[in-house]
Amino acid sequence: MTADTIIAGDIRINARWLIPIEPEAVVLEHQAVIIQGSRIAAVVSQEEADRKYRTRETVDLPNHVAMPGLINMHGHAAMSLFRGLADDLPLMTWLNDHIWPAEGAFVSEQFIADGTQLAMAEMIRTGTTTFSDMYFFPEIAAQSAHDTGMRAQISFPLLDFPTVWGSGPDEYLSKGEALIKHWAQDDYVMPAIGPHAPYTVSDDPLRRSVQLSKDTGAPIQIHLHETAFEVQDAEEKLGQRPVARMSELGVLDTNTQCVHMTQINDSDLKAVMDSGAHVIHCPESNLKLASGFSPTQKLLDAGVNVAIGTDGAASNNDLDMFGELRTAAMVAKVVADDAAAVSAHQALRMATLNGARAMGREQDLGSLTAGKLADVIAIDLSDPFLQPVYDPASHLVYSNHGRAVSHSWIHGVPQLQEGRLTRIDVADLMLRVQDWQARIRHNKS
Numbered sequence: 001m002t003a004d005t006i007i008a009g010d011i012r013i014n015a016r017w018l019i020p021i022e023p024e025a026v027v028l029e030h031q032a033v034i035i036q037g038s039r040i041a042a043v044v045s046q047e048e049a050d051r052k053y054r055t056r057e058t059v060d061l062p063n064h065v066a067m068p069g070l071i072n073m074h075g076h077a078a079m080s081l082f083r084g085l086a087d088d089l090p091l092m093t094w095l096n097d098h099i100w101p102a103e104g105a106f107v108s109e110q111f112i113a114d115g116t117q118l119a120m121a122e123m124i125r126t127g128t129t130t131f132s133d134m135y136f137f138p139e140i141a142a143q144s145a146h147d148t149g150m151r152a153q154i155s156f157p158l159l160d161f162p163t164v165w166g167s168g169p170d171e172y173l174s175k176g177e178a179l180i181k182h183w184a185q186d187d188y189v190m191p192a193i194g195p196h197a198p199y200t201v202s203d204d205p206l207r208r209s210v211q212l213s214k215d216t217g218a219p220i221q222i223h224l225h226e227t228a229f230e231v232q233d234a235e236e237k238l239g240q241r242p243v244a245r246m247s248e249l250g251v252l253d254t255n256t257q258c259v260h261m262t263q264i265n266d267s268d269l270k271a272v273m274d275s276g277a278h279v280i281h282c283p284e285s286n287l288k289l290a291s292g293f294s295p296t297q298k299l300l301d302a303g304v305n306v307a308i309g310t311d312g313a314a315s316n317n318d319l320d321m322f323g324e325l326r327t328a329a330m331v332a333k334v335v336a337d338d339a340a341a342v343s344a345h346q347a348l349r350m351a352t353l354n355g356a357r358a359m360g361r362e363q364d365l366g367s368l369t370a371g372k373l374a375d376v377i378a379i380d381l382s383d384p385f386l387q388p389v390y391d392p393a394s395h396l397v398y399s400n401h402g403r404a405v406s407h408s409w410i411h412g413v414p415q416l417q418e419g420r421l422t423r424i425d426v427a428d429l430m431l432r433v434q435d436w437q438a439r440i441r442h443n444k445s
């Protein structure tokens, strides 16, 4: 018998349980994840790791589950500074009477820098390693994500009317093109195109978005069929449902992420299915704004890729993806009238691999697989609220709330160690957040 060759690595994570997500929905025991640089070199039994690998550092996680970092596929990160500002309202009243006026008054480059950092602190603390953002001053959000070392899809906003970020479609598109060019090769930032919604973007800028997506490969993310009002209003004014209009304009495509989709008739389902577009399900925002329910299991059964997002903290009102998963799994059962709809393993897959697939990054992200980027989290199951343990996957979805996340590595770099953020100065951030709170509360910019 020949001795095993010893392979060098940077970090070895020894986990009591491990959920790789692929190739199958399993919980493995006593596994080791070997990280070399920014990538996963191997996922092997601890015995095999002892024989084959020598690493600079070993992290022992004896009561923990290791899994791929969560991918929050939709949000408006800096809106964390508007958390709790306007509650208990339906979407259009919330936007027209509260949020859009507040954005006009307060959103600036510094607001985006501070609000995005607040959002990243919450997301990393609760297990998210990649987030998708659609908000103003995307160049500032991109720089914040890059500087912190958090992975982010950053969509530039596109609307028919002027906002704090520009005068209209021409300016948004030219700034957006520059954003795509600047960040195209970055390790952390994935630029994208964010036409806000069918009711705020007319046909011409939508066509130009499609062309830009085809020219650059950047995905499109759009709010679509969020409420019954959106669909009825479009039918009355344009004689067409928004999904049919998006289909005609070429917006529905394999590189497009449709956010919300609470209103789906048979022809909508067929259009989404045939196009290969992805659906981003944000159940808590849909519940809070009373927008409706997306039929998750029906979409999955039809072969549609469904990923999960929190939406912004002003309509959720947190960015905890584990909480979102619990809601997604629970709501799916009622909507399908089937307790077997969206199992714990399916929910975990939606929040990881399906998110990676929606961004076209399945080769690199979304599972603990040798060769993929080392975005890894660990959840400590030793707290009373997670005991006893029969099935760790069940606990992650049905009992956990993000507060048990103890460790996170993004791109092989530690971001959370024993529950403490390593790359964000929380005390300093809190001072800036308190300053914003005072300014917003007293309504002065």
Ligand SMILES: CSC[C@H]1O[C@@H](n2cnc3c(O)ncnc32)[C@H](O)[C@@H]1O
Binding pocket: 076, 091, 095, 099, 100, 103, 134, 135, 136, 157, 158, 159, 196, 197, 223, 226, 285, 311, 312, 315
């Ligand atoms: C163009 S930047 C994003 C824009 O979207 C607003 N927004 C936040 N949440 C929602 C939602 O659920 N539906 C539609 N629009 C939303 C946000 O306030 C920005 O103005």
Ligand SMILES: [Zn+2]
Binding pocket: 074, 075, 076, 223, 259, 311, 312
């Ligand atoms: Zn949104």
